[in-house]
Amino acid sequence: MVQLDNDCFAFGGPMMAVEPALALLAGRVGPVTATEIVPLSDALGRVLAADLVAPFNVPPHDNAAVDGYAVFFDDLAADGATVLPVTARVAAGQWLGRPAVRGEAVRIFTGAPMPSGMDTVFMQEDCRSDGSTVALPAGIRRGVNRRLAGEDVREGSVVLAAGRRLRPEDIALAASLGHAVLEVRCRLRVAVFSTGDELRQPGQVLEPGAVYDANRFALIALLTRLGCAVTDLGILPDRFETIRDALAEAAASHDALITSGGMSTGEEDHVKPAVEANGRLDFWRLAIKPGRPVALGRVRGAVFVGLPGNPVAVVVTFLRIARPILLRLMGAADEAPRAIPVRAAFAHKKKPGRREFLRGSLARGEDGALVASKYPRDGAGVLSSLVESEGLIELPEDLAGVEPGMTVDFLPFKEFL
Numbered sequence: 421m422v423q424l425d426n427d428c429f430a431f432g433g434p435m436m437a438v439e440p441a442l443a444l445l446a447g448r449v450g451p452v453t454a455t456e457i458v459p460l461s462d463a464l465g466r467v468l469a470a471d472l473v474a475p476f477n478v479p480p481h482d483n484a485a486v487d488g489y490a491v492f493f494d495d496l497a498a499d500g501a502t503v504l505p506v507t508a509r510v511a512a513g514q515w516l517g518r519p520a521v522r523g524e525a526v527r528i529f530t531g532a533p534m535p536s537g538m539d540t541v542f543m544q545e546d547c548r549s550d551g552s553t554v555a556l557p558a559g560i561r562r563g564v565n566r567r568l569a570g571e572d573v574r575e576g577s578v579v580l581a582a583g584r585r586l587r588p589e590d591i592a593l594a595a596s597l598g599h600a601v602l603e604v605r606c607r608l609r610v611a612v613f614s615t616g617d618e619l620r621q622p623g624q625v626l627e628p629g630a631v632y633d634a635n636r637f638a639l640i641a642l643l644t645r646l647g648c649a650v651t652d653l654g655i656l657p658d659r660f661e662t663i664r665d666a667l668a669e670a671a672a673s674h675d676a677l678i679t680s681g682g683m684s685t686g687e688e689d690h691v692k693p694a695v696e697a698n699g700r701l702d703f704w705r706l707a708i709k710p711g712r713p714v715a716l717g718r719v720r721g722a723v724f725v726g727l728p729g730n731p732v733a734v735v736v737t738f739l740r741i742a743r744p745i746l747l748r749l750m751g752a753a754d755e756a757p758r759a760i761p762v763r764a765a766f767a768h769k770k771k772p773g774r775r776e777f778l779r780g781s782l783a784r785g786e787d788g789a790l791v792a793s794k795y796p797r798d799g800a801g802v803l804s805s806l807v808e809s810e811g812l813i814e815l816p817e818d819l820a821g822v823e824p825g826m827t828v829d830f831l832p833f834k835e836f837l
Contacts, residue, residue: 435707437817438775442744445716448702449723451751452675454606460595463586465647466604467752472580477570478596482534483512485565489547489554490528490538492520493562502556506549510535525554534566541565573597583753585647605751611670612639613653615663615682615691616729621655634803635680635734639727642738643678645837646746658682663694671698671722675749678742681729691715695724707774707817710800711737716745723749730800736777736812739836757835759814761827766794768815768822775817779809782830792830811835 436444455469484490489506496502504525510516512531520526520535528534528541540562548555573579579597580590586602594602619633620626633655643650653670656663663682670677682691692715695701701717701724708714710733715726725742727734739757747755762782770776779795792813795805811832815822822828 435705435712435774437707438740441706441741445745446748449745449748452606452608452749453751455603456606457601457603459601460591460599463591463594463602463604464588466586466602466607467647467750468580468582468584468586468590469603469605469751471578471582472594472597472599472602474573474575474577474579474597476597477575478573479567479569479571481569483567484528484530484532484534484541485567486541486543487529488542488544488565489549489556490520490526490535490541491524491556492522492538493540493560495523496540496556496560497558500558502558503553504556506552506554508535525556539563539566581753583751585750585752585755607647607649608676608746608750609651609674610643610648610676610678610746611651611653611674612636612643612678613656613666613670614680615656615658617658619655634731635727635729638731638735639678639680639738642735642743643746646743647750648746658690660690660694663690664697667694667719667724668698671720674722676723676725676746677719678725678727680727680734682726691726695719695726699724706737706741708737708740709771709774709776711741714741728800731803732779732806733800735806739812740777743836757831759829759831760790762790762792762830764794764813764822764824764826764828765791766822767824768794770815770819770821772820773817776815778813778815779805779811780813780830781808781810782832790830792828809833 458466491504495504504523506527507524508516509527510532511529515533516526516535520537526535526538540560541564542556542560543565546557579593584590614633614636618630620630622632626632636652640650640652651674653666656666667677679691692701695717699717699719701715705712706714710730711728713728714737717724723745725745727737727742763785768778778798780792782790782792785791794813795809797805811830814829814831
């Protein structure tokens with residue numbers, strides 16, 4: 421199991437900025453070490469456990485980039501057309517079967533191996549042939565229309581580094597090198613539950629004062645997309661003993677536990693003492709909006725992440741705080757989202773000293789530059805704002821406000837895929 425240091429951040433202490441919090445996590449959380457062998461068809465989204473080294477060149481031999489005629493460049497006339505006999509025909513998947521000789525041309529097709537010694541290919545539409553001879557125009561350069569062996573991948577090179585979350589193009593590259601299986605990290609086992617007497621499962625009757633649980637389904641979807649093996653623990657009531665026992669039971673068979681709600685200090689907020697009854701809560705209040713009550717700790721060896729109760733705050737804190745923790749546990753390489761500098765099309769007052777995330781969308785201004793518009797409602801419970809936005813506008817701690825025309829950072833939601 422993973423381990424965390426024992427330093428504690430008091431609940432009532434000063435709020436921690438986002439970057440120091442992420443740096444702290446990077447130093448305290450290590451990857452789950454178990455690996456397994458999976459077929460290529462099951463490798464999408466998995467974390468590569470060992471460097472993938474090319475056992476041979478790709479392509480393995482020089483080959484033609486076009487349909488046409490392969491020749492020795494030194495056989496060509498310095499000026500005027502050159503006429504050569506066409507002595508053979510080579511298609512993709514075939515081989516000439518003998519060394520090429522000076523003074524001949526070989527009919528060749530895209531992807532076919534270059535005859536030994538020949539170094540140049542004429543495109544067929546530039547040539548005139550009667551079947552037995554071909555007239556080749558002047559002016560071609562040596563080596564044109566020839567792909568070199570190892571042009572794509574060199575033998576012995578690391579083509580995919582350990583820690584990479586595998587994408588479709590990565591799997592295609594592994595297949596091109598003859599790998600039928602890959603060694604990957606075992607899926608991170610994550611248990612998720614929500615807390616709150618007011619929560620109901622979608623499909624149930626909604627009594628007065630009750631709301632449907634959206635947070636758990638958002639977290640399950642985010643975790644599944646990240647490549648985790650997710651266990652849905654459902655909704656736990658606001659009972660200390662129930663939450664304590666559920667955490668202890670889940671920690672025995674999971675690498676990480678994630679909750680939403682119940683992390684404040686009210687009479688009905690029992691998650692903090694339940695975690696402390698089973699382990700330790702290294703807890704801080706982040707200088708972040710939306711979010712603030714975000715917790716990190718451990719429960720009997722499993723990493724614990726406690727997120728806020730409002731749905732927008734759950735998604736934002738998952739993407740910016742929980743996601744980096746989980747990726748590190750997965751053994752994945754750093755995948756910090758890349759911010760796009762854009763021009764603000766809005767004004768916004770901000771409290772200095774905390775990082776804010778606004779929901780927004782992009783458009784092209786009259787000059788063609790990208791312009792960010794802010795969703796008109798900022799509430800942490802306005803779930804529709806996530807659906808109707810394209811990403812997050814990230815405002816740093818030292819900023820006191822935004823005026824139209826200022827440059828701001830935009831984080832597209834697709835950056836978190």
